[in-house]
Amino acid sequence: MKILSGIQPTGRFHWGNYFGAIRQYIDLQDNEQAFYFIADYHALTTIREPEVLRSFTQDAAIDLLALGLEPDKATLFRQSDVPEVAELTWLLMTLTQMHLLEKCHAYKDKRDKGIAADAGLFTYPVLMAADILLYDSDVVPVGVDQVQHIEVTRDIAQRFNRIYEVEALKLPNAHVVDSTAKVPGTDGEKMSKSYNNTIELFETPKRTKKRINSIPTDSTPVEDPKDPDNCSIFSLYRLFASDEQQAELAGQYRAGGMGYGEAKKQLYEAAMDYFADARTRREQLEQDSDTVEDVLRAGATRAREVGRIVLDRCRSACGLTARH
Numbered sequence: 001m002k003i004l005s006g007i008q009p010t011g012r013f014h015w016g017n018y019f020g021a022i023r024q025y026i027d028l029q030d031n032e033q034a035f036y037f038i039a040d041y042h043a044l045t046t047i048r049e050p051e052v053l054r055s056f057t058q059d060a061a062i063d064l065l066a067l068g069l070e071p072d073k074a075t076l077f078r079q080s081d082v083p084e085v086a087e088l089t090w091l092l093m094t095l096t097q098m099h100l101l102e103k104c105h106a107y108k109d110k111r112d113k114g115i116a117a118d119a120g121l122f123t124y125p126v127l128m129a130a131d132i133l134l135y136d137s138d139v140v141p142v143g144v145d146q147v148q149h150i151e152v153t154r155d156i157a158q159r160f161n162r163i164y165e166v167e168a169l170k171l172p173n174a175h176v177v178d179s180t181a182k183v184p185g186t187d188g189e190k191m192s193k194s195y196n197n198t199i200e201l202f203e204t205p206k207r208t209k210k211r212i213n214s215i216p217t218d219s220t221p222v223e224d225p226k227d228p229d230n231c232s233i234f235s236l237y238r239l240f241a242s243d244e245q246q247a248e249l250a251g252q253y254r255a256g257g258m259g260y261g262e263a264k265k266q267l268y269e270a271a272m273d274y275f276a277d278a279r280t281r282r283e284q285l286e287q288d289s290d291t292v293e294d295v296l297r298a299g300a301t302r303a304r305e306v307g308r309i310v311l312d313r314c315r316s317a318c319g320l321t322a323r324h
Helices: 015-028 049-069 084-093 098-101 105-113 124-133 144-164 205-213 232-240 245-254 260-274 276-286 289-318
Strands: 004-008 033-038 074-078 139-142 174-177
Touching: 004 015, 015 049, 015 205, 015 232, 033 049, 049 074, 049 098, 049 232, 049 289, 074 124, 074 139, 074 289, 084 124, 084 144, 084 174, 084 205, 084 289, 098 105, 098 124, 124 144, 124 245, 144 174, 144 289, 205 260, 232 260, 245 260, 260 276, 276 289
Parallel strands: 004 033, 004 139, 033 074, 139 174
Antiparallel strands: none
16 A cells, blocks of 8 residues: 655644644554655745745755654655656646636635635646656545545546546545644644744744743633633643643643643643654754755655656556656
């Protein structure tokens, strides 16, 4: 079984990224084949500063390796290092119907808000389909809001196979990841870069503590009981703590005599302990850029080997000469 996932390098990863997706993607790397790419082509629809894109891409690679992605188990590469994906995108574009793309969320959201959408955003689902189909992917782990893209990918693949009367493209299936409910941000809303309410995975300890301390709380007096089930601090603490630790802190909430400052302190300590090993690995990787680059280049070589096989099938089906 082949697993495939892509992650956009549009900023530093935060707690929501990790618990909502990255942790589960890494858990899936023990399958027969896992391909993980840093989607720098996709990021071009929003990032126009070249040095920013290079920096975010490098940070994404370092973060994934630090968090537990193992190159011996999974193939990690930059999307742009596999030119075959751009060629397959064009082959798919020639038969993708406009009405299919007009239904896609990203385009509809911008259009409904009166924001002009460029061709890159409009055709984004076709590039995503090429990303998936190029590696004969069986399973694509996605959040609920991304299931539509897998459905579009299947539609495009089925149309290609039907038009050319071949089975050149394998139909992938979505694996909806457990999003750990809603990871609350510092304002209580869902943690998201667009809301500016994130806590980054590898911020400095001082910055992490400051972000935690900025989480608003109600005015319940210190001596009064408090409800852990209606507190974003406790919701975040659950992500890091064992069942026993959760029960202990919940008891302190309900007993009264504990202020929210103490709960924030325990959240900070739990988070720092949880990511301690990853933080150490990241510091080491930051000093060893050659190793990170070697991993990405080796991953691209492996990805191209697989991708060329699929692309040649498609080129032959279309009447083009196979390259290999």
